[in-house]
Amino acid sequence: MGFDVEAVRADFPILSREVNGKPLVYLDNGASAQKPQVVIDAITKAYTQEYSNVHRGLHYLSNLATEKYEGVRGIVARFLGAEDETSIIFTSGTTEGINLVAYGWAMENLREGDEIVLSVMEHHANIVPWHFLRERMGVKLVWVDVDVNGDLDPQAVMEACTDRTKLIAVTHMSNVLGTVVDVKTICQAARARAIATMIDGSQASVHMPVNVTDLGCDFYPVTGHKLYGPSGSGAIYIHPDRMAEMRPFIGGGDMIREVHKDEVIYNDAPFKFEAGTPGIVQTIGLGVALDYMMGLGMDNIAAHERHLRDYARERLDGLNWLNVQGHSAGKGAIFSFTLEGAAHAHDISTVLDKKGVAVRAGQHCCGPLMDHMGVTASCRASFGMYNTTDEVDSLVDALELCHKLFA
């Protein structure tokens, strides 16, 4: 089956709007993706016809909302290749997912002096929760560098592990460099040494087929708003053996079976890790977004984005005053760059914005990586399934204007 990017674009109403009098060229998908009409319609339908709280009422609407909401668990399981939908916990996004791993699993299973291995290109969401454990429990964080191309060598990760290493927490795809990490090799080597693996799937799950069973990871969080779904939605896959080792993290309604003055009996997993009224409509929207992606075919999306990556790489390589960070051969369509000379990333993004081109400028929530690269701030153009080679040309045109203005 082919991939008709113009048909896909027609599904995203926001892509036809103008910004600063120019057609929108949305290249900030790494931060958050736009939503297709089916997701917007699903949100409207849920609120106009099918809304109630879930898991609680016996009335018609509550049953209907619960059915729609719970149906998404199976969709996420299918999307991530999980064998059983009870391995899927709904979250508000990857950040909550990783915090759940930190508080619900690591805090229970790690001791002072135990080690967590991280790569230097992790997002702050996959750093700060581990700093919490360092501060509170004396857990040691061990960092593994990336090479000059931005590649992370699985062997270097395993060599950083000692007999105190309890967890390896690395990204599947860098949100700055686009590097796709060979996490399967890491997960399999780690499992052989009884080290748990937390793979940050925020970026990778958007751009390629993911199968957690094949990867052999223990934790795999994803975030709905990057997956063309609603903000405030997300999920995490947790291996059944790890889930059995977890304690509930957030307490409240829905995660309990019985509550007494001197005792509380929790609900079964995965429900005991989902306290309070969840993002009901957001989660329903996430299910529709994932069905939409699977309908297009993750292989087709990946192939289209490889084409975009190759074209963008060729065009950006032609700009000899542009410094692109990240040259991994198999990288995703994410390009971070700086301009030679005095122009700041914010200067560049301001001018690109005037041309209708939306990129991100700053540190991209990756302080340690920026330190490692010796870059204070960069611009990032991150592509999604609806972007086109024409939009690569628009980016290059706008960059040429930057070069003219700031040279």
Place this chain on the structure above:
Amino acid sequence: MATEAFEEIAETFEFLDDWEDRYAHVIDMGREMDPLDDAFKVPATKVDGCASQVWLVPQVEGGVFTFKGASDAMIVSGLIAILRALYNGLSVEDVQRVDARAEFERLGLNDHLSAQRSNGLRAMIERIRSVTA
């Protein structure tokens, strides 16, 4: 309420029709501004709330306000140059009377003043107003 220096800038901007020319001029003004000695780039002079790094060194002598400033971003440097034209040489009382939003609107640069813009122009104006209050 505007200084002669600012009026000169406003006159120049009247001839700049499109945003590219206005931005090019802002960037040029940033380039031409006297560099700030590194000794002044300390936490006390740093302005929070700016996406790029901004330093602002105010001085009040005999009731007259002047300031020097710098940024590591070129557009922001140009905005600082405009702010210097707008405020430098005014009495501390007059500084309080300046309607910066209206003045930047005359230059067609008022979009830099919206609350969510992180270039720090508002933060710089607040700093200027607080040291002269």
